[in-house]
Amino acid sequence: MLLAVEGLHAHYGKSHILHGVSLTVDRGEVVCLLGRNGVGKSTTLKAIMGLVRPTGGSVTFQGVPIAGEPPHRIARRGIGYVPEERRIFPTITVRENLLMGMQPGAARNGWTLERVYEFFPRLRERERQRAGTLSGGEQQMLTIARTLMGNPELLLVDEPTEGLAPMIVEQVERILGEVHRAGAAILLVEQAMETALALAHRGYVMSKGQIVFAGTLAELQADEAVRKQYLEV
Numbered sequence: 001m002l003l004a005v006e007g008l009h010a011h012y013g014k015s016h017i018l019h020g021v022s023l024t025v026d027r028g029e030v031v032c033l034l035g036r037n038g039v040g041k042s043t044t045l046k047a048i049m050g051l052v053r054p055t056g057g058s059v060t061f062q063g064v065p066i067a068g069e070p071p072h073r074i075a076r077r078g079i080g081y082v083p084e085e086r087r088i089f090p091t092i093t094v095r096e097n098l099l100m101g102m103q104p105g106a107a108r109n110g111w112t113l114e115r116v117y118e119f120f121p122r123l124r125e126r127e128r129q130r131a132g133t134l135s136g137g138e139q140q141m142l143t144i145a146r147t148l149m150g151n152p153e154l155l156l157v158d159e160p161t162e163g164l165a166p167m168i169v170e171q172v173e174r175i176l177g178e179v180h181r182a183g184a185a186i187l188l189v190e191q192a193m194e195t196a197l198a199l200a201h202r203g204y205v206m207s208k209g210q211i212v213f214a215g216t217l218a219e220l221q222a223d224e225a226v227r228k229q230y231l232e233v
Contacts, residue, residue, distance in 0.1 A: 002027045002062060002154055002185050003048070003079075009056035010047045017043045019209040020057065023187075025154060030176075030186045032200035032217070034193070034231060040209040041189040042084060045156045048187075049081045050074045061154070076103060080152030084159040084189075086143045090132025094123050097131050097142055101149035110183075111151045119178060120145050137168035144175060148184075155179065158189045173198045193231065197221070205230050 003025040010018040018040050025031045033041050046052040048059050050071040059067040066074055075081070089097050098113060117124040120141050126134060131142060140160060147155065160176065161169040176199055180186055190196050196203055196217060203220050205213035213226045220226065 001025075002029075003187065004060040005044070005048065005057070006060075007057035008044070008047055008054055008059065008067075010043055010052050011055050012043075012052075017209050018047060018054075021206070021209070021211055022057075023204050023211065023214070025185050025187050027153075027185055028180075028183075029202070030180050030188060030200045032188045032190055032196040032203040033206060034190055034196055034203055034220075035206035036191065036230070039206045041206055042158050043209075044206070045081065045158050045187070045189055048074075049079065049156060051081075075150060075152075078151075078153040080147040080150050080155045080184075082143050082147050082155065082157040082160060084162060086139050088131045088134075088139055088142055088146070091130060093128050094131055094134070094142060095127040098123070098146050098149055101146035103150040111148045113149070116145045116148055119148075119175065119182075137164055137171065140164065140168075140172055141175065144172075144179070148179065152184060155184050155186045156189075157186060159191070160188070161190070161192060161195055169195070191231075193221075193227075 001024055005021060005023045008018050008021040021044055033044060035041050043052055047054045050069050054067045058065060061077055061079060098116060122138060123141060123145055160172050173195055188199060200217055203217050204211050205226060207230050212230055
C-alpha cells in the first residue's frame with residue numbers, strides 16, 4: 001500500500017469539512033475520488049498534501065505517518081500535487097516553470113526536462129514563451145509536467161479537465177494514462193464519470209465530507225442508486 005488515509009477530519013475555521021474520510025491507494029493504481037462540488041474532495045487532497053492541517057485521523061505514505069507535515073516535506077517524500085487552479089508562474093517561461101518543479105536529486109529517478117518534453121511536445125514548442133500566455137489546456141499540461149519534474153511516486157490531481165474543451169479533455173486523459181503507465185500512482189479528483197472510467201481502477205464517492213461508496217468503477221456503474229443520489233445532476 002502506497003497511501004493510507006484513515007478517519008481523516010479537517011476544518012476551515014469553525015466549519016467541519018471532512019468527517020472521518022478513509023481511503024487507500026496501492027502502488028501502480030489510479031484511484032478516483034468522485035462527487036458533486038463542495039463535498040470535500042479538494043479538501044481531502046489538500047489535507048493529504050499538508051495544505052490543510054488535519055484535525056483528526058491519520059495519513060500514512062509508504063508506511064510513514066505524514067499528517068501535519070508541511071507541504072514541502074511531503075513533496076520530498078514523493079507526493080506531487082496538481083491543483084485545480086493550476087498555479088503556474090505566469091511571468092516566467094515554460095522552461096523556467098518546469099525547472100521550478102525540480103526536487104534535489106530528483107533526476108536520478110527518471111523525470112528529466114528532456115523526458116518531460118517527450119511527453120509534452122507542445123511544451124517543448126513553447127519553452128521560451130511566458131507561461132501566462134498559454135491556452136488553458138497548455139497551462140494544465142504545464143502544471144502536470146512541472147509536478148512530474150519532482151519525480152513523485154504518487155500524483156494528487158484535482159479536477160484536471162475542469163473548464164477544458166472536449167478535445168483537450170481527451171489529451172489530458174491520454175497524458176495521465178501515459179504518466180500512470182510510466183510508473184506513478186494517481187489519486188484523481190473528478191466530477192465526470194467518463195474521465196474516471198477512462199483512467200481509474202477503483203473509485204470512492206464523497207458526500208458532505210464523508211465517503212459514501214467504495215469499489216470498482218464497474219460496481220459504481222452498476223449501482224444506479226448511488227449515481228443518482230450522489231453524482232448525477
